[in-house]
Structures are given as structure tokens and as C-alpha cells.
Amino acid sequence: MSGKKLENLNVASQEPLITPEALKQEMPLSDTAAETVAKGRQAIYDIMDGTDHRLFVVVGPCSIHDVEAARDYAKRLKTLADEVSDTLLIVMRVYFEKPRTTVGWKGLINDPHLNDTFDIEQGLHIGRRLLLDINELGLPAATEALDPISPQYLQDTIAWSAIGARTTESQTHREMSSGLSMAIGFKNGTDGSLDVAVNAMKSVSHPHSFLGIDQQGKASIVRTKGNNYGHVVLRGGGGKPNYDSVSVALCEQALEKAKLRKSIMVDCSHANSNKDPALQPLVMQDVTHQILEGNNSIQSLMVESNINWGNQSIPDNLDDLKYGVSVTDACIDWPATEKAIREMRDKLKDVLPGRKIG
Ligand SMILES: O=C[C@H](O)[C@H](O)COP(=O)(O)O
Numbered sequence: 071m072s073g074k075k076l077e078n079l080n081v082a083s084q085e086p087l088i089t090p091e092a093l094k095q096e097m098p099l100s101d102t103a104a105e106t107v108a109k110g111r112q113a114i115y116d117i118m119d120g121t122d123h124r125l126f127v128v129v130g131p132c133s134i135h136d137v138e139a140a141r142d143y144a145k146r147l148k149t150l151a152d153e154v155s156d157t158l159l160i161v162m163r164v165y166f167e168k169p170r171t172t173v174g175w176k177g178l179i180n181d182p183h184l185n186d187t188f189d190i191e192q193g194l195h196i197g198r199r200l201l202l203d204i205n206e207l208g209l210p211a212a213t214e215a216l217d218p219i220s221p222q223y224l225q226d227t228i229a230w231s232a233i234g235a236r237t238t239e240s241q242t243h244r245e246m247s248s249g250l251s252m253a254i255g256f257k258n259g260t261d262g263s264l265d266v267a268v269n270a271m272k273s274v275s276h277p278h279s280f281l282g283i284d285q286q287g288k289a290s291i292v293r294t295k296g297n298n299y300g301h302v303v304l305r306g307g308g309g310k311p312n313y314d315s316v317s318v319a320l321c322e323q324a325l326e327k328a329k330l331r332k333s334i335m336v337d338c339s340h341a342n343s344n345k346d347p348a349l350q351p352l353v354m355q356d357v358t359h360q361i362l363e364g365n366n367s368i369q370s371l372m373v374e375s376n377i378n379w380g381n382q383s384i385p386d387n388l389d390d391l392k393y394g395v396s397v398t399d400a401c402i403d404w405p406a407t408e409k410a411i412r413e414m415r416d417k418l419k420d421v422l423p424g425r426k427i428g
């Protein structure tokens with residue numbers, strides 16, 4: 071046997087992590103929280119199947135970095151969710167994992183202290199605690215499934231998941247999604263390409279076998295059944311939006327041709343707003359108008375919203391962080407969120423019950 075070291079040459083260190091089972095034993099879901107997850111997932115399935123006439127709206131911060139601000143936001147959102155629940159199913163965006171174009175803060179799980187200490191074990195604890203608390207309020211939660219291992223720690227708390235624009239084409243993410251226990255939205259590519267999301271939907275509905283971990287953290291062969299609740303998320307790309315009625319019609323045609331579910335989410339942020347939060351309410355108004363004009367494929371929306379407007383860079387001194395302001399993409403603030411959601415509900419409340427989906 072050669073004594074030459076040939077592996078892990080670029081690995082600085084490896085540390086064992088708490089197992090999914092141990093984390094859940096430390097922080098179990100209460101009956102109330104479990105009910106929120108189950109009811110949230112079922113309501114989304116019903117909307118996608120056309121048996122619940124409402125739209126679901128995934129709304130909340132681009133990323134969570136301050137859990138107290140997130141709790142404050144969740145309480146406000148729960149009140150609004152109850153007010154509009156006859157027309158809109160509100161699901162809170164609780165994003166802990168950020169895919170970066172190059173480098174940058176990768177989210178609360180990866181670096182919960184925002185100081186490059188990368189205390190991932192603490193990140194999983196803080197993230198799970200927050201998700202339990204949000205579900206306890208009766209508000210379902212949505213997240214991006216980016217790391218292929220973290221769902222084993224958190225997916226029991228999640229009602230809807232996204233696969234991001236940078237990973238929709240990834241086989242690893244499609245395999246993982248085929249085994250996830252909720253509806254999954256696949257974003258179009260960052261260049262605007264829809265094919266990657268359509269192909270993802272085809273792939274995810276099939277069973278897959280791949281490498282993963284089990285609840286004891288042991289390397290395992292994971293065999294999935296396939297997930298029939300995949301759908302497309304139009305987020306714009308290549309410098310152009312794709313929420314307009316022509317782009318939506320082209321998406322419908324592509325889904326029809328591929329014999330896939332004609333269920334579309336419009337992401338009002340990202341390339342659909344050119345990352346300018348002030349444009350998000352305009353996208354919401356446009357989508358509302360399309361539905362009033364007879365669109366029957368847009369079933370959901372995504373909105374990036376926080377307590378306060380805009381975004382901020384992570385400062386060297388974390389005491390200088392502004393409360394309730396995103397440290398990733400810019401968000402609309404709470405008053406703009408309430409206004410936009412209420413307007414949408416008021417315009418659609420009498421129309422959605424008679425809407426024929428698909
Ligand atoms: O939604 C968040 C961002 O758009 C995504 O994480 C990419 O961010 P970046 O281009 O700043 O790295």
C-alpha cells in the first residue's frame with residue numbers, strides 16, 4: 071500500500087455533527103406545530119389540484135439572520151394571514167440557506183453568528199427552534215432546500231420548498247426533491263431558461279436511488295417514491311422578467327407539451343423585479359390582473375418582504391446591524407407588504423371561487 075497521501079488534500083478538518091434524530095429529540099414538534107405543517111402541506115396540494123380555490127403566497131425575508139426580528143415578522147404575518155385566509159394561503163418564507171453567485175454569507179445554518187465562525191451545529195439548533203416557533207403560531211413555513219443533508223434535520227417543519235435557480239438543473243437536488251414530503255417549486259435558470267425547471271419536474275416525479283444519510287446520520291442508500299407536486303417558479307432571468315402574460319402563456323405551452331402539471335408560481339422578486347423591491351407590488355398587481363382576465367395557471371406567488379425596507383451589508387461590528395433589514399436581497403417593508411397583500415385579496419376574493427384551474 072502506497073504511503074502517499076492522495077485524498078482530502080484540500081480538506082482542512084472534519085467534525086462530527088449532531089444526528090437528525092438527536093436534534094429532533096432535543097427539539098420535538100408539538101402537536102400544534104405538527105398540525106400546522108400537515109395542514110399547510112395539504113392546503114398547498116389542494117390548491118395545486120384545484121380543489122382549494124385560493125392562491126398560496128410565500129412571503130417573508132430573503133434570508134433570516136436575526137431570529138428575534140423573524141419572530142416579530144411572523145407574528146405580524148400571522149395576523150395578516152388570518153385576515154386574508156378566505157382568498158390567500160399565506161406561507162412564511164423562512165430561508166436559512168443562501169446560494170451565492172460567487173461568495174458571500176451563506177445563511178443562518180452555515181454561519182449563524184455572521185462572523186465566519188461557521189458554527190453549523192448551532193445554526194441547525196437556532197433554525198429548528200425558529201421553525202418550531204413559527205409553526206406553533208399556526209403559520210406554515212417555506213424554505214429553499216439547498217444543502218442535500220439539512221432536510222433530514224428540518225423538513226418535518228416545512229410546508230413548501232424551493233429549489234433555486236442555481237440548482238434546478240442539479241441531479242442531486244432533483245433526487246433529493248423526489249423524496250421530500252411537500253410540494254416543491256423549481257425556479258427557472260438564472261439565464262431565464264425554462265427548460266431546466268420543466269426537466270426538473272419530469273425528473274422529480276420519478277423514483278430515484280442515491281447517496282444520503284439516515285436519521286442516525288449514517289451514510290445510506292436513499293430510495294425515493296417520486297414527488298408528484300413539483301411546479302415551476304418563474305423568477306425572470308438573463309436581464310428580463312418573465313411574469314408577463316406572454317411569458318406565462320409560453321410556460322403553459324411548455325408544460326402542456328411535456329404533459330406536466332400547469333401550476334405556476336410567480337416570484338415577484340429576483341429578475342422579475344430587477345432586484346428593485348419597489349417593483350414587487352407592481353408584479354403582484356400584474357399577476358392579479360392576469361387572473362382577473364382569466365388566467366388559470368398561476369396558483370402561487372413569492373414575495374421578498376421584511377419589517378423594514380431594502381437591504382444592508384453585514385457590518386464589521388454586528389451591533390451596527392439595522393433591525394428588520396435584509397442582509398441579502400432588498401425587500402419591501404411591512405406596510406408595503408400589508409398593502410399589497412390586502413389589495414390582492416380584495417381584488418380576487420370574488421373571482422377565485424369560480425376559477426377553473428388547468
Ligand atoms: O436570493 C438571494 C440572492 O439573489 C441569491 O442568493 C444570490 O445572491 P448573490 O448574487 O448576491 O450571491
Ligand SMILES: C=C(OP(=O)(O)O)C(=O)O
Pocket residue numbers: 132165169214233234235236257305340
Ligand atoms: C436565491 C433565491 O432565488 P433564485 O434561486 O431565484 O435566485 C431565493 O429565492 O432566495
